Amino acid sequence: SLTTPIRNCFSVLCFFVCCFLLTGQILRMIKRRARDNQLQKNKQLLLKLTVSLHQPLHHVKEGWIVQPLDHFNQQNSNTFPQRFFVNEAYWQHPDGPVFLYIGGEGPLVEYDVLTGHHSDMAEEHGALLLALEHRFYGDSINPDGQLSGILLHFIAKFNLMVKCQSCSCETFTAKHNMVLVQYRVLLSCYIYLNKYGG
Structure with a gap:
């Protein structure tokens, strides 16, 4: 009776909290991946500048x-x-x-x-x-x-x-x-x- 709507509201609230937390994790993961990609590009550039005879x-x-x-x-x-x-x-x-x-x-x-x-x-x-x-x-x-x-x-x-x-x-x-x-x-x-x- 009354516990069912409260339980449903609680379930919906938990769902949104989980989505919110998951969204934060996804954003952090995207930022981390972008930072790692930029770091990798910088390492490759540094290697290219120091080792390669193509562009000293x-x-x-x-x-x-x-x-x-x-x-x-x-x-x-x-x-x-x-x-x-x-x-x-x-x-x-x-x-x-x-x-x-x-x-x-x-x-x-x-x-x-x-x-x-x-x-x-x-x-x-x-x-x-x-x-x-x-x-x-x-x-x-x-x-x-x-x-x-x-x-x-x-x-x-x-x-x-x-x-x-x-x-x-x-x-x-x-x-x-x-x-x-x-x-x-x-x-x-x-x-x-x-x-x-x-």
Whole structure:
């Protein structure tokens, strides 16, 4: 009589509690599996970088170019040094494409042209991979090392895009840098923006 509905309610409640607990276990299991997969990928990448002769660090070259501080004001002759890295491990010389990787809000390092989706794409398409450090981050900062409020407006995204266009269409075709003269780069550049939304 009355115990049957209570028993049914208790059974339903137990069922939902079990489902809730089981769902938590399933989510933990999925997270654990995803973490294990990422760990395995990282181990394989580390092994590939340290053991394989296919993509050692000696394929990475560091260089510097001199960029105009303001691409919109021809009267302003101020410049800043900008660092870049080149990885030619996968490049199918001379006809392979050139992938341009733009660094984010931090310093650029050699591994930026060795790992990541853009590196996988470079391998897949036989591309030369260039990584350009973002202005005012890392070592690509004005000579005195200070950022004043006057300089901060040059960090704007629009100036960044013009800088990238200038860099990819002029600088890396041998105008300023002897490291890239030997490549006789054909400008089939693909821009991979790191940490830039919208």
